[in-house]
Amino acid sequence: MNITHNRSQKLRQLFVILFPILITQLGLYAMNFFDIMMSGKYSTDDVAGVSIGSSIWVPVYTGLSGILLAITPIVSQLIGARNKKSVPFSILQGVYLAAAMALLVMLIGSFVLNPILQGMSLTANVHRVAHDYLVALSIGMVPLFIYNVLRSFIDSLGQTRVSMIITLLALPINVALNYLLIYGKFGFPELGGVGSGYATAITYWIITIIAVVVIIKIHPFSDYQIFKTFYKVSFKEWASLLKIGVPIGFSIFFETSIFAAVTLFMSEYDTITIASHQIAMNFASFLYMMPLSISMALTIVVGFEAGAKRLQDAREYSVIGIIMAVSMSLLCALAIFFFREPVASLYTEDEKVMQLTAQFLIYALFFQLSDAIAAPIQGVLRGYKDVHITFLMSLVSYWVIGLPTGYLLATFTDMGAFGFWIGLITGLAMGAIGLSGRLLYIQWIKYPKKYAVK
Structure with missing residues (x-):
């Protein structure tokens, strides 16, 4: 990380x-993506089962791993304040906490997974695939959580290329293992969608080992x-990590779990609707990677500047990041509109699923703008370590406004499954408005009173 002196240097950094x-x-x-796509090429039941399993796992993982994102602003501010001696202790405590969290999730999951799946109107084969996929995935849970801590440390030093290289090395391994274990090639067992769970778990072990060697x-x-x-384990340090991390984790959980909740409601529809909804959601999540990445980058640079009390620089970074995210969202919306049918064909060869997926993708257009505003603002606020109010905003916008709106539209109008998507769009829009207000307060009212602004 370097100190910058103008907007051009900031944009470059x-x-x-x-x-x-x-x-x-x-x-x-x-x-x-490859788990779902390659499972879809195997059978419709397998893509539905993997999609259901993924919709259960993703909010749990993203919420809990969000707690570990506390490492990024903590280390960024330590480095900005030139307090490097405290970094190893914080990182190692984060590793301990990550392992404990993963083991706890596995324990709880062993009791609640079957009841959750039994509460859904799934065919026997879809139920089996979803259950066995999650069991296979759990083998890689401990290394995955530890990797999140190590990656946060790597990224907080501004060395994000290293994380990129690790991931790019692991991706072809994951695809190759999917090919072997889903389709049973070269003497490997033919496991269908469940094989993608084992392939991903093995890949998690690989990227964690590589990260340890690199560090x-x-x-x-x-x-x-x-x-x-x-x-030694320091519960005091765990408490410090959790104080920042839990609100981050809950904010992410409230946002991602609403999508899982919608998928649970979708289980009342037929398999074609479930598969189409999940494929469209999967692609919308793919496009979300841009504002999410901008958010993560802003946490690093804003944390660095805030730690050094250069608050004018932190504000300038936030403006650059939000403008960048909104501009990219407009391009993504155009991509969805013009290429929704080819996108659907990537996931499935079932004509009915393909046609319905293309319809769902139209609604994904409206996700883009709200995400482009909300995600980078969340990243900026995390850089300031301002995380408590934002998680309450997430709860209200997604669960008090978004999900009830979607349920009412889907149940009491002729919109059907599309009503849930309108509810999601409403919740995302309300979240973006609330976060915008919080950012204005932090940057123009709270911090100018506390620190001198350059």
């Missing part, structure tokens, strides 16, 4: 940090000697 984050996010997303062996990470001293 933000892009240098952002581009590898985007490639990394797309790579991680691609694992889920131990390669400059500048090796300078911090993260694993030189294995400190």
